Amino acid sequence: MSAVAQTTYSESDYLLMEEKASYKSEYFRGEIFMMAGGTPSHNRIKENLSGEIHSILKGRQSCRSYSSDQRIHIPSNTLYTYPDLVVVCGPDKFSEKDKNSITNPTIIIEVLSAGSTGYDRGDKFRLYRDIDSLQEYILINSLNIGAEVFRRTPDNHWLLASEGYKLTDSISIKSLEASLLLSDIYDRTQNVLEGVVAEPSEE
Structure with missing residues (x-):
């Protein structure tokens, strides 16, 4: 940015x-x-994720999802931002300074692009960790096939808890007691059309 x-x-x-x-x-x-705006693959992945999460949450009264138009606020570090997808479990809580900014997401999903990868993995993730309600942070790569789920532990640490790098892989979302197939996440994206498959980073 x-x-x-x-x-x-x-x-x-x-x-x-x-x-x-x-x-x-x-x-x-x-x-x-x-x-910045997203590429067609980035936007297609967001649509796929929105549809899959909606299906998982259908009929559940305790959790609901919001698209990238939903602003969140972190009062402790001042950040206002628009994640690609947010899930809130329990009643929505809003910023004291803005009734339209949610402060208690349970899950945040970001779709990585060429310009956002470093920020989403680094500084932004550190800022997100100030959200007491946040339990899982999910990163989906729009350039290659790859998905990672970072999960908060009971002693308030964050661990890479689930990952996948092939269309046959799935990732586990503990907060929703559900899993997502990467083939569904990447359905009809350029990544799949070109047969691009990411391998785990050695970093």
Whole structure:
């Protein structure tokens, strides 16, 4: 992401600007960052994930999902952002400064792109870990076939708990007592059409 300007904004300034803007931006500690649009594969994966999660949650009253238009807020570190997909279990809680920003996601899913991979894996993940309600953080690669589930442990550590790198693999989502097949996540994406398969990183 890139900063809009070298100007410090208050959270109130940001929320007013965001209400009128024709594009989405993140806010962090006085700075506003415009969010880039996704590629066809990125957007197709988001649609597939939304459909799969909706099917899992259908009939359940305790959990619901939200698309990338739903803003979340982390009061402890000031971040306002729009994850690709959010699941909330239990009553929605909202920011004291903005009734439209959710503060208690249970699951956050981000679809990685060329420009966001480092941020989503690094700084953004560290900021997300300040959310007390967050139990699982799921990363889906839009450039290659690969999915990872990071899960909070009872002693408040984060571990890579489930991963897959082939279309026949599946990932486990403990919070929902469910699993997702990678073939469903990548259905009709360019990754599948080109037969691209990712291997686990050695890092």
